[in-house]
Amino acid sequence: IQFTYLPGDGIGPEVGAAAMAVLQATTQRFGHTLEAEHHLVGGAAIDAGEKPLPETSFESCQRTGAVLLGAVGGPKWDHLKGADRPELGALLPLRKRLNLYANIRPCKPYEALLDRAPLKRDRLEGTDFVVMRELTGGIYFGKKGRDAEGAYDECRYSESEVERIAIKAFDLAMTRRKKVTSVDKSNVLETSRLWRETVERVASRYPQVELEHLLVDAMTMHMLTRPTAFDVVLTENMFGDILTDEASVLCGSMGVIPSASLSDAREDQRVVGMFEPIHGSAPDIAGQGKANPLAMILSAAWMLRLSFGLNPEAAAIETAVEQALASGDVTGDLGGTLSTDQVGSQIADRVR
């Protein structure tokens, strides 16, 4: 198992170390060898006198095709402009240059965390959907700048960009409850009308999958009033950014949500992917050993499953995380008393 490990900034290295301990235990138990290529990214790279995404880091990602990322950014680098910033200079180029167009984030609250969510328990019970977010197009990557009249950002989508992410969503729905909810703003945006037409064309090839369309504004409500109604939620880049953060609230904590950003399979069949927690670098608690490593550990599990096809290995980690949550062996943010390291070694022990 050869992959690129980019700890990044803030709590990234701490939660990363916990995830590495779990990966070590898992590969040991299942008889694999682990080969992690450590590289700098984000503010950590800037501080070392490099660009936010050093070419050596990128080359490693490209070679291994499997990237485990902690987090990038923080107030220390907020004064930087444009592509000098960790987010714009590292995260977005990684997504674009690795062609990671399919971002997957789950929303399936753990029983042990149900009461932490601001929503009433009876509304949440049974919620289990994933958001399939387009990650390399739209307003994130369109022309942007200033001119005499002010500032502008262009949102663009081509039919093929919409088609390939729609196919990923329908393929995923086929392995689940066979429902796709496509979210757009087609009553206002031309890109959304192209989105809707294209999704409908793709849907016609999946007669067993039910398709519904929702406007993004309505979706922010439905996600809260009928979260159990969704299976696969398909949407464009900016709407996906907004809706996945909203969805994280249903789970009671951002600290347990992994994500995968996938491309297509390479010639050697490896699905190129980057795996990272959806939480950020949390600079306010960095270096104190309090960061919750579960999202990072689950991201490592997703890497095993989605990039290396190691299903039992991934499941072993996921079961261990569920047990840790159920028995309260967690960090302070979830009401436990353990440190980041302790959670990591606990889960590693459970896997062993």
Add this chain to the structure above:
Amino acid sequence: IQFTYLPGDGIGPEVGAAAMAVLQATTQRFGHTLEAEHHLVGGAAIDAGEKPLPETSFESCQRTGAVLLGAVGGPKWDHLKGADRPELGALLPLRKRLNLYANIRPCKPYEALLDRAPLKRDRLEGTDFVVMRELTGGIYFGKKGRDAEGAYDECRYSESEVERIAIKAFDLAMTRRKKVTSVDKSNVLETSRLWRETVERVASRYPQVELEHLLVDAMTMHMLTRPTAFDVVLTENMFGDILTDEASVLCGSMGVIPSASLSDAREDQRVVGMFEPIHGSAPDIAGQGKANPLAMILSAAWMLRLSFGLNPEAAAIETAVEQALASGDVTGDLGGTLSTDQVGSQIADRVR
């Protein structure tokens, strides 16, 4: 009191009739005369062989400077394209041509509705904020279309567009708890960076007002986890569309939320404004006498206050609505047994 009344589509005419009954009672009690110019808009205009926004309707709006709007749109007109559609052909041009750049939507849950919201009561108690949404710029009104590569929508803001809405937000905050939360996506968008710079410049003229910035994705979470922390939420057009719908869930029902879309004052001091419920035309329940008219009635109250400066009159209506909610004299969606008309005449009686 001379204003333009645009009932529009779906439940628009029903909730409009209830609001008109309340306005009638209010003006009677306070000794004003009521002169409503009824005009067609949206699908209703299309069905009458006109454009979605007939010139005679628009001229009336421009003349009176005070518009009470029901709702526009519905599946009947969903096959139409572009500016032939009710939303794009009537609602957006009304906003743009009347220069209604400041959209205000409140989020202050009624005690009687707290338990209807999917959020836990203890999280909601004390919530009281308003969203100040920029309504005539951004991606709604930028260049949009198709070309060989696909579809595009341009998001644009000029400094003066941001400045004038920021001033409205800070002015409003001065009359409230003196806090502005500006929401943008400045880690990705150039328009958001212009937004943030301009808001900071305006803020320096209001030293008593506290300013915080939040990224739009984070805001969808904070709105659910700490809704009581907000006072005035300032944001651009598309983010405002999304966030105000999310906020409506906190109130337990969309059916009680009015909105005002304001321009500057005219030479005769009249603040040009359009007032409408935030709910849509609800075609599925139209014509059955079940539609909840409270949001429309409250929109009429806002018209009295904001366009005509009639504060006691507006307050009389708002008190009556609160009493109706407290005593359960409401429509079925809120657990009552009354029809749309009955709620209207109940509130009218209470005002009298």
